[in-house]
Structures are given as structure tokens and as C-alpha cells.
Amino acid sequence: MTVRVLVVEDEEHAARAHAEYVDRVPGFALAGVVRSAGEAARHLKSDPAVDLLLLDLHLPDGHGLGLLQKLRSAGVLCDVIAVTSARDVDVVRAAVAQGVVLYLLKPFTFSMFRDKLDQYAAYRAELAATTGDVAQTEVDRMLGTLRSRGSSAPLPKGMSRETLDQVVAALRSTDRGLSASEVAATVGSSRVTARRYLEHLADAGSVDRTPRYGGSGRPEVEYRWK
Incomplete structure (x- = not known):
């Protein structure tokens, strides 16, 4: 099943790049691009079939985690990958606490972006293949798909x-x-x-x-x- 992705990014060049990246990853389709928290909330109200948000945390009308908190309170349960330059450990901790499944730091390459989406796709595949009550090993396997591959593909020797x-x-x-x-x-x-x-x-x-x-x-x- 195709994953429908909404890009939430206020910077025009980055928004265009992220949208193009989504289109290049098999199994993912762009649901739209919005430039603010308010636009994101309105889009999700009119299009509840969005599966995944690529969420910048620094938006012109509020913090991305504030948007996420409001969405959760409204019953919007789509998954979220934070795509941000925010490196503060308290922000990372708050993002995890609010259900952000993956965290991608700017700047990044397409291969790093694709790696995150592949991890997320593996997680959804595990969920789809599991029904009824689950054992501890099945829970560990599902959550492990989000963490086992690391943050990106290894670099060639001698590169940092x-x-x-x-x-x-x-x-x-x-x-x-x-x-x-x-x-x-x-x-x-x-x-x-x-x-x-x-x-x-x-x-x-x-x-x-x-x-x-x-x-x-x-x-x-x-x-x-x-």
C-alpha cells in the first residue's frame, strides 16, 4: 500500500527538495506541501488519509511539536518524521515523547532521506503482517525496524x-x-x-x-x- 506523505516545511527550496525526494522513493506518494502549522492543520482536516508527516520543527506560526500536540488532541494519528535542524537534546526528547517515529537532521543527502523512509516502510510492513495479540518478540521486531539500520548508509573509507x-x-x-x-x-x-x-x-x-x-x-x- 502506498504511503501518502505531507511535507510541512516553510523554506521554499527545502520544501521543493523534500517533495521531489518523496516522489523518488518507491512506495511513497506526495499528498501535498504546506508551509505553516495552520496550513498543515487545514490540510489534514480536509485530507484525513495522510499517513506520514515530514515535519519541520521551526515553522513561521509556531513550533512543529506544538502542531503535533494539537493534532493528537484532535485525534489525528498519522505518523511523523521530524525533518529539522533542531539539535537540542531537549527538543529530541520532547519529539520522542510526542510520538515522532524518526528524526532526520538537516542538511542531509537523498540517500539519508531514503534510508529513513525505507525504515518507516519496513515498520509499516511489520505492522501489516501482524494481527491480533502480539508477543514481546513481535513488538521488538516491529520497533526494531525503526532503529536497526542506523541513521544512514556507511560512508566510503576516509570520508567523514x-x-x-x-x-x-x-x-x-x-x-x-x-x-x-x-x-x-x-x-x-x-x-x-x-x-x-x-x-x-x-x-x-x-x-x-x-x-x-x-x-x-x-x-x-x-x-x-x-
């Missing part, structure tokens, strides 16, 4: 998650393509190092490679966040 996040942030901060030299200057690395991370992102399907013409010599490759 921190540097990858910096490269992703540099690409997502602009609508134009960046060269390896430009990314290197932004993140404070060598051109060779920046190019290695950019090629990793391109191979993962998160960025597009295009030649940049101008000047003499061979064209430079530029990388643009999808």
Missing part, C-alpha cells in the same frame, strides 16, 4: 559525516552549481577532498554534474543540488 554535511550545506545554500574549488573554499578543504565528496553525492543521485564552459582549457565540472 561532518565534512559531508558541510558539503551538502554549501550546495543547498545556493540555486546555482558550484565547482569543487568553490566548495573547497566554503568548507575549508582541499579541492581534491571536495571533489571526492561531490562525486560521492553525484553517484548517490543527490547532485547533478554539468560542465561549466568559459575561459581557456577544459571545461570545469559544476555540481548542483537536486
